[in-house]
Amino acid sequence: MPERQPVETVVMPSKVGGIVEQIALPFISVVLAMIVGAGIILIAGFEPVPAFVALFNGAFGTPRAIGETMLRSTPLLFTGLAVAYGFKAGLFNIGAEGQLFMGGLAAAYLGVVMGGFSVWINVPVILVAGMAAGAAWAFIPAVLKARVGAHEVITTMMFTFIARYLVSFLVSGPLKAPGPVAQSAQIAASAVLPKLHDMLGLPPSRAHAGFFVGLVLCVVVWLVLKYTTLGYENRAVGYNPVASETAGISVSATTIKALCISGALASLAGVTEVLGLHYKLFDQFSAGFGFTGIAVALLAKNHPIGVIPAAILFGALSAGAGTMQLQADVPQKVIFIIQALIIFFVAAESIAQWLFRLTRKEVAADAQ
Amino acid sequence: MLSDVLTPDLFAAAVRMATPLALAAIGGTICERSGVVNIALEGMMLTGAFFGVVATYFTGSAWIGVLAAMLSGALVALIHAVASVTLRTDQVVSGTAINILATGLTGFLMEVIYGHPGTTDPVARLGPVFNFSNPLTGTLGVVWRWIDSIFLSYTPIVYMAIAIAIIGQWWMYNTTWGLRLRALGEHPRAADTVGVSVVRGRYFAVLFSGALGGLAGANLTLEQVGSFTENMTNGRGFIALAANIFGRWTPGGSYLASLLFGFADALQIKLQPMRDVIHIPPQFFLMLPYVLTVIVLGGVVGRAVAPAAIGKPYEKG
Numbered sequence: 001m002p003e004r005q006p007v008e009t010v011v012m013p014s015k016v017g018g019i020v021e022q023i024a025l026p027f028i029s030v031v032l033a034m035i036v037g038a039g040i041i042l043i044a045g046f047e048p049v050p051a052f053v054a055l056f057n058g059a060f061g062t063p064r065a066i067g068e069t070m071l072r073s074t075p076l077l078f079t080g081l082a083v084a085y086g087f088k089a090g091l092f093n094i095g096a097e098g099q100l101f102m103g104g105l106a107a108a109y110l111g112v113v114m115g116g117f118s119v120w121i122n123v124p125v126i127l128v129a130g131m132a133a134g135a136a137w138a139f140i141p142a143v144l145k146a147r148v149g150a151h152e153v154i155t156t157m158m159f160t161f162i163a164r165y166l167v168s169f170l171v172s173g174p175l176k177a178p179g180p181v182a183q184s185a186q187i188a189a190s191a192v193l194p195k196l197h198d199m200l201g202l203p204p205s206r207a208h209a210g211f212f213v214g215l216v217l218c219v220v221v222w223l224v225l226k227y228t229t230l231g232y233e234n235r236a237v238g239y240n241p242v243a244s245e246t247a248g249i250s251v252s253a254t255t256i257k258a259l260c261i262s263g264a265l266a267s268l269a270g271v272t273e274v275l276g277l278h279y280k281l282f283d284q285f286s287a288g289f290g291f292t293g294i295a296v297a298l299l300a301k302n303h304p305i306g307v308i309p310a311a312i313l314f315g316a317l318s319a320g321a322g323t324m325q326l327q328a329d330v331p332q333k334v335i336f337i338i339q340a341l342i343i344f345f346v347a348a349e350s351i352a353q354w355l356f357r358l359t360r361k362e363v364a365a366d367a368q
Numbered sequence: 369m370l371s372d373v374l375t376p377d378l379f380a381a382a383v384r385m386a387t388p389l390a391l392a393a394i395g396g397t398i399c400e401r402s403g404v405v406n407i408a409l410e411g412m413m414l415t416g417a418f419f420g421v422v423a424t425y426f427t428g429s430a431w432i433g434v435l436a437a438m439l440s441g442a443l444v445a446l447i448h449a450v451a452s453v454t455l456r457t458d459q460v461v462s463g464t465a466i467n468i469l470a471t472g473l474t475g476f477l478m479e480v481i482y483g484h485p486g487t488t489d490p491v492a493r494l495g496p497v498f499n500f501s502n503p504l505t506g507t508l509g510v511v512w513r514w515i516d517s518i519f520l521s522y523t524p525i526v527y528m529a530i531a532i533a534i535i536g537q538w539w540m541y542n543t544t545w546g547l548r549l550r551a552l553g554e555h556p557r558a559a560d561t562v563g564v565s566v567v568r569g570r571y572f573a574v575l576f577s578g579a580l581g582g583l584a585g586a587n588l589t590l591e592q593v594g595s596f597t598e599n600m601t602n603g604r605g606f607i608a609l610a611a612n613i614f615g616r617w618t619p620g621g622s623y624l625a626s627l628l629f630g631f632a633d634a635l636q637i638k639l640q641p642m643r644d645v646i647h648i649p650p651q652f653f654l655m656l657p658y659v660l661t662v663i664v665l666g667g668v669v670g671r672a673v674a675p676a677a678i679g680k681p682y683e684k685g
Contacts, residue, residue, distance in 0.1 A: 040476075044476070044477075045480070092460055094407075094464065140662070140666075144662070144665065144666040148667075150662075150665040150666045151613075151665070153407055153460060153606075154606050154609055154610050154661065154665055155665060155666065157603060157606045158603070158610075158659075158661045158662045159658075159662070160603075161602070161603050161655070161658040162655050162658050165652070165655045165658075169651035169652070173649060294464055294468075298461060331475070331476050331479035331480065333471075333472050333475035333476040333479065333485075334476050336469075336472025336473075336475065336476075337469060337476060338472075339472070340465045340466070340468040340469035341465075341469070343461065343464065343465035343468065344447075344451060344457075344465045347451070347457045347458055347461040347465065348455040348457045349457075350455055350456075
């Protein structure tokens with residue numbers, strides 16, 4: 001069967017506001033969130049300034065810290081991209097965490113059994129297999145959404161819990177390595193993603209090649225959304241499903257494709273965590289990267305290139321949080337509060353917009 | 369073997385397990401009937417569960433804990449109301465932010481107050497309302513045991529949930545305010561035209577759902593467990609939303625749908641000790657409520673019709 005092409009064009013608006021405003025608004029939102037976060041730290045009886053200094057040092061203070069930020073950003077590039085891709089089609093993939101677990105599962109299994117091949121075969125094959133696992137995990141929610149309208153927020157969330165229990169069962173049962181700990185066996189050396197310091201001759205850190213895979217994928221997804229029929233249909237359905245259907249785009253097929261592709265992207269976070277960092281699977285191997293991916297996508301305004309700075313910001317928060325707790329005694333969970341605040345301020349655009357216009361007016365008034 | 373499973377305890381456990389789901393589901397019903405999507409029930413429940421324990425810890429009174437739970441749930445809901453009604457933010461996004469905020473805030477404050485992550489110190493729980501001894505023997509004694517377990521064995525919030533479901537159902541279909549609430553979600557413009565304030569009505573509905581979410585949390589910590597553990601709600605807020613949909617956005621329907629999920633949970637717990645006989649790993653039992661939710665949403669319900677204006681911010685024309 002030939003690929004169905006839209007017979008008419010669905011008109012989508014170009015960006016509202018100038019490029020300055022597009023970049024300034026998320027920036028203002030982050031600053032606002034930091035200020036409110038500082039207030040919470042202060043009320044809880046800690047000193048915000050040393051806390052933020054420690055946070056910054058933990059994220060960027062030394063080469064090792066920068067490597068740690070890159071390491072923590074890596075899964076967020078994939079989950080942020082996954083959530084953004086879904087949003088572009090009007091779908092909220094809140095279950096990226098579950099698809100990530102399935103990617104990790106595929107990687108942990110194949111990383112052991114494929115030990116005999118070279119790294120140039122192993123890594124690409126495992127990346128693709130992981131994407132297939134993630135897409136498969138998103139498939140049932142996708143079909144239920146397209147056929148009966150079951151809300152993907154609930155179904156993908158449920159599939160996240162199911163994935164966690166499945167992984168918990170497998171690492172304590174069929175895939176369990178000998179020993180007291182519930183974890184899978186170590187993957188073969190020929191399936192390991194190389195460390196960045198080995199590749200580039202940098203000072204040692206835990207960052208691995210998955211970071212570059214993520215960067216490249218951001219560009220690829222941007223090109224796909226911008227220049228291909230697949231990407232066009234994705235955006236058209238997200239913008240106006242009724243007009244898209246009239247124009248000859250199958251909304252249900254696009255919905256299924258979008259959620260499965262989103263699942264495939266999210267799964268890579270699990271694959272790279274296993275191949276680049278842990279080398280095995282255990283049930284706590286993800287620090288909620290799927291959920292942080294939502295914040296990344298929103299901060300990036302669902303733009304695949306915007307995902308890069310947004311993922312690095314949240315990666316830096318996560319990398320610096322430990323240092324902050326050590327040096328300033330502030331519990332590192334405060335970064336989840338800041339994360340939620342960023343989502344609020346980005347989503348409630350009117351607050352940042354008002355501040356933006358206010359500063360513009362002041363600048364104009366000063367010029368007179 | 370079946371008589372080992374189908375005991376009065378099983379049915380009583382089903383009602384107990386249904387209670388937090390039902391309270392949150394009815395909260396979701398009220399909120400969504402007013403036209404505001406509420407995926408923040410999870411966060412409201414978690415917040416209520418935490419502050420219920422903290423207030424009980426400091427005052428020694430579980431009833432003050434229940435009040436604190438409802439109040440904190442409503443406060444979190446206020447954020448959702450401001451964001452989605454006043455600032456016209458995407459309601460699903462605002463709900464997600466609240467869920468993350470609740471996880472962060474409860475985890476953060478746990479370390480500030482208790483000095484460690486994980487689980488809080490235990491507090492005194494609310495006990496059963498009635499405590500009858502079995503006056504009968506023989507067959508009558510068995511009948512009494514069933515009646516006592518299924519109707520008379522519960523803690524206060526369990527009875528409150530049943531009352532809220534019955535009163536809520538009556539309220540929604542037999543009072544002017546109930547009619548107005550439904551109008552807000554179906555045709556806010558029409559409601560506005562006849563003088564019902566859309567903004568005030570939606571604020572009330574969102575705050576009320578927060579208080580019920582908080583009460584659901586109080587049931588978890590102050591009646592079922594007796595302490596708070598990080599992220600202990602474990603997706604119950606989302607299951608409650610599914611129960612609300614399965615119950616067709618009615619308080620009574622939400623309660624009955626929650627009973628189904630509660631029964632699945634009770635059965636799961638009851639069957640766990642038998643896993644040596646039937647050789648099924650515990651994780652598969654734990655998956656049951658989540659699998660059931662997907663089946664209910666995808667298959668059994670068919671296309672449930674949501675309130676027409678749900679998720680759409682209202683702009684006065």
